[in-house]
Amino acid sequence: xxxxxxxxxxxxxxIDVGSASVRAALVDGFGxxxxxxxxxxxxxxxxxxxYEQSSADIWAACCSVTxxxxxxxxxxxxxxxxxxxxxxLVVVDKQFQPLAVNCxxxxxxxxxxxxxxxxxxxVERINATRHRVLNYVGxxxxxxxxxxxxLWIKENLPESWEKxxxxxxxxxxxSWKATGVTARSLCTVVCKWTYTSDxxxxxxxxxxxxxxxxxxxKYEKIGNHVLSPGEAVGKGLTPEAAEELGLPEGIAVAASxxxxxxxxxxVIGADVKGxxxxxENQPITSRVAMICGTSSCHxxxxxxxxxxxxxxxxxxSAMVPGLWLNEGGQSATGKLIDHVVRGHVAFPELEAKAAAxxxxxxTYLNSHLDLIKKSLPVGFLTVDLHVWPDFHxxxxxxxxxxxxGMVVGLTLSRGLxxxxxxxxxxxxxxxxxxxxxxxAMQAAGHDINTLFLCGGLSKxxxxxxxxxxxxxxxxxxxxEVESVLVGAAILGACASGDFASIQEAMAKMGKxxxxxxxxxxxxxxxxxxxxxxxxxVEHQREYRSIMNSL
Numbered sequence: 108x109x110x111x112x113x114x115x116x117x118x119x120x121x122i123d124v125g126s127a128s129v130r131a132a133l134v135d136g137f138g139x140x141x142x143x144x145x146x147x148x149x150x151x152x153x154x155x156x157x158y159e160q161s162s163a164d165i166w167a168a169c170c171s172v173t174x175x176x177x178x179x180x181x182x183x184x185x186x187x188x189x190x191x192x193x194x195x196l197v198v199v200d201k202q203f204q205p206l207a208v209n210c211x212x213x214x215x216x217x218x219x220x221x222x223x224x225x226x227x228x229x230v231e232r233i234n235a236t237r238h239r240v241l242n243y244v245g246x247x248x249x250x251x252x253x254x255x256x257x258l259w260i261k262e263n264l265p266e267s268w269e270k271x272x273x274x275x276x277x278x279x280x281x282s283w284k285a286t287g288v289t290a291r292s293l294c295t296v297v298c299k300w301t302y303t304s305d306x307x308x309x310x311x312x313x314x315x316x317x318x319x320x321x322x323x324x325k326y327e328k329i330g331n332h333v334l335s336p337g338e339a340v341g342k343g344l345t346p347e348a349a350e351e352l353g354l355p356e357g358i359a360v361a362a363s364x365x366x367x368x369x370x371x372x373x374v375i376g377a378d379v380k381g382x383x384x385x386x387e388n389q390p391i392t393s394r395v396a397m398i399c400g401t402s403s404c405h406x407x408x409x410x411x412x413x414x415x416x417x418x419x420x421x422x423x424s425a426m427v428p429g430l431w432l433n434e435g436g437q438s439a440t441g442k443l444i445d446h447v448v449r450g451h452v453a454f455p456e457l458e459a460k461a462a463a464x465x466x467x468x469x470t471y472l473n474s475h476l477d478l479i480k481k482s483l484p485v486g487f488l489t490v491d492l493h494v495w496p497d498f499h500x501x502x503x504x505x506x507x508x509x510x511x512g513m514v515v516g517l518t519l520s521r522g523l524x525x526x527x528x529x530x531x532x533x534x535x536x537x538x539x540x541x542x543x544x545x546x547a548m549q550a551a552g553h554d555i556n557t558l559f560l561c562g563g564l565s566k567x568x569x570x571x572x573x574x575x576x577x578x579x580x581x582x583x584x585x586x587e588v589e590s591v592l593v594g595a596a597i598l599g600a601c602a603s604g605d606f607a608s609i610q611e612a613m614a615k616m617g618k619x620x621x622x623x624x625x626x627x628x629x630x631x632x633x634x635x636x637x638x639x640x641x642x643x644v645e646h647q648r649e650y651r652s653i654m655n656s657l
Contacts, residue, residue: 109464114169117186117605120177120354121595122169122368124277126150126222126401129168133176133185134587134596136605138373138616140416140587144175151187151216153209159221162197162205165277166284166351167220172212174353186605187359188285188344188352188597189337191369191591194299198257201272202401208260214311218277222402222438224500224508226255229262231347233316240301240312242279245418247506248407250439252299257318257329258607269361276300278363285348285360288341291330292362297422298434299365300329304423307333334362335428336372337601337609359600366625367404368426369594371390371396374559374585375427376613384581385556391427391557395545397574398591399564401442405435405503405544406554415551418544419506426485433553435503435544440537441564442500443512448472453526460523473569475601484629486535486576487530487571492516493507493636495643504547505644513643516546539633540575540642545578559583561590569622575625578634593617 116135123130130145145169151159160386177185196219198206205217219225230250233240241248248254253276260622261268275283276295283289296302301312308331311323318619325331334340340360349356364372375396379387386393396406408430412421422432439446448454461471476485493515500508514529549555558580564570575582597612606612 112396115181115184115473118184119599120173120188121592121599122173122188122190123282123369123591123595124148124165124169124190124279125160125366126193126220129165129172130589130592131169131172131176132592132596133180134616136592136600137614138587138618140167140430140589140592142176143589143592144172146172150220153211156224157209158223158282160195160218160220161207161215162199162280164424166281166607169281170351170353170392177353183357185355185358186362187599187601188354189361189563189600189602190278190281190285191366191595191597191598192363193279194251194295194365195220195277196253197275197277198267198271199273199275200270203272206267206270207264210264221251221255222499225248226250226259227508229258230255233258236315238307238315240303241439242304242414242419243301243422244504245420245503246416249419249502249506250508251502254301254316254318257321259619260315261318266487268397271328275418276365278365279330282360282363282573284342285344285352286341287345289330290332290334290362292336292364293333294336294364294368294425295334296330297425298419298452300369301332315324335362335424336364336368336426337598338362339602345398359599359602359604359619361598364426364594364598366591367398369598370398370404370561371406371426371594371612372609373587373590373592373594374561374583374617375408376610377559377583377585377617377619378614379583379619382583382619384583384622389556390432391642393554394438394559395548395555396538396559396561397558399440399560399562399570401440401561403437403440403541403564405434405541407548407555409433409553413548413552415504415548415553417506419503419545420542427522427613431530433548435548437496437537437540439496439499442538444530446498446648448530450527451526452521454524456523457526469567471568472527472530475523476531476569479524479527484572484626486629487632489532489535489636492528492532493639493643494532495640495647496533496540503544510644510647512546513647515643531569534573535577535636536640537570538573539637541574542637543580555580557581557583557586561585571623574630577622577637579625579627579630581625582623583619584621586620
């Protein structure tokens with residue numbers, strides 16, 4: 108708490124809305140998380156590939172966790188508030204009340220989640236236009252972005268479309284709830300809506316895809332006032348929001364970030380002196396921040412725009428002011444590991460043994476792998492078992508949402524050993540996917556030598572070591588595991604005026620914890636695994652071509 112300081116400590120609140128929970132942290136000016144709380148939020152899946160949430164449920168959770176982390180703290184010491192959230196689509200009517208995004212007419216379910224893939228037909232038509240704005244999303248728009256979802260609503264829910272007053276990205280909805288100001292963050296509109304930092308909205312794009320009605324009202328429904336991340340929004344926290352959150356009225360509220368970008372902000376600018384890393388004395392353009400949770404994002408920055416086929420961006424100032432951002436990603440990583448492990452016939456046995464040993468299922472699996480490896484390195488257990496990880500389509504670098512998952516090398520064995528090995532193969536497949544993304548970025552002009560990991564999966568030592576070994580690059584873990592929350596707090600710190608810039612706050616509040624080096628003796632094995640990995644997708648496309656010829 109730095110109690111020896113003469114002046115009172117300054118604190119910042121970071122609020123992070125993830126896929127399944129809302130978290131808040133009270134963070135000091137040195138980037139230390141002083142208090143932390145989380146609360147689950149509801150997800151509805153009314154039909155396959157449809158995922159919905161409630162903005163009222165999300166806001167209520169934000170209020171609950173924030174009150175918890177600031178309890179007992181002198182309100183005068185809380186200087187600023189920053190939000191980050193998944194890039195989900197929030198729909199409200201002209202009175203800012205929730206509006207249904209479902210055929211059942213359930214207005215409380217007014218959020219189409221980021222991972223919702225209902226708009227496949229719409230995104231295919233958008234990509235068929237080959238409009239110039241698509242150059243800034245890797246050449247093809249993802250079904251997870253907002254234009255296809257908007258088009259789906261117009262075509263399938265005409266009543267909701269007519270009644271709609273605002274379409275928000277979830278991070279912008281939160282800053283509106285806090286301030287009453289409908290300004291959008293440059294991060295959200297550039298990364299998920301096709302806004303450009305130099306030219307703004309492109310009328311011809313919206314007209315070409317059939318959403319010309321958004322142009323007619325001068326983009327009022329999707330945002331015509333855009334702020335840089337960390338910039339102060341309006342006059343700060345409104346009296347109503349202050350009461351709901353348990354925070355002082357009028358404290359600074361920052362223009363928000365998408366959750367992955369907040370994670371990047373929390374780790375990518377950390378001081379690495381004395382850690383013998385290749386990125387020491389190099390610009391942060393030599394680093395990639397990897398945010399690993401339900402899905403994974405790979406954030407790389409550059410001084411000049413780099414166009415990477417199959418990787419989103421380049422986006423100017425979308426994460427770090429003054430730098431271009433490229434964003435690779437994998438749509439299912441933590442979700443995939445859970446799916447594979449919990450769906451295995453030996454899962455009940457695993458669950459019972461993990462509970463008996465008072466360990467998490469993943470800690471138990473990691474220990475079990477050490478028991479069965481014998482004299483070989485753990486990673487070599489998968490010499491005959493290979494996974495292609497795109498169970499929810501490929502976001503980067505192939506941008507093919509129709510790709511499916513693959514497992515090659517199964518036997519009739521059904522025990523805990525086999526579960527542990529397929530768990531390992533799944534983690535390796537995710538790391539091989541990261542290598543695939545990094546190679547695409549480097550081929551296009553990025554010069555990357557160090558990975559910075561944060562998010563839930565970064566707590567798993569096997570996941571971290573496999574990423575180091577398979578990419579051949581050192582992995583830096585932040586001192587604070589909750590780097591996404593630190594990133595959100597950095598926004599609040601900037602909005603408060605306590606730091607002159609995002610970069611200054613990043614350097615002061617981002618701290619390195621542990622460094623994991625790759626084992627170069629295993630390079631040949633993983634090079635061979637990577638060869639097999641690339642063959643898997645070739646074979647999938649070949650057999651699909653055969654079947655499509657029917």
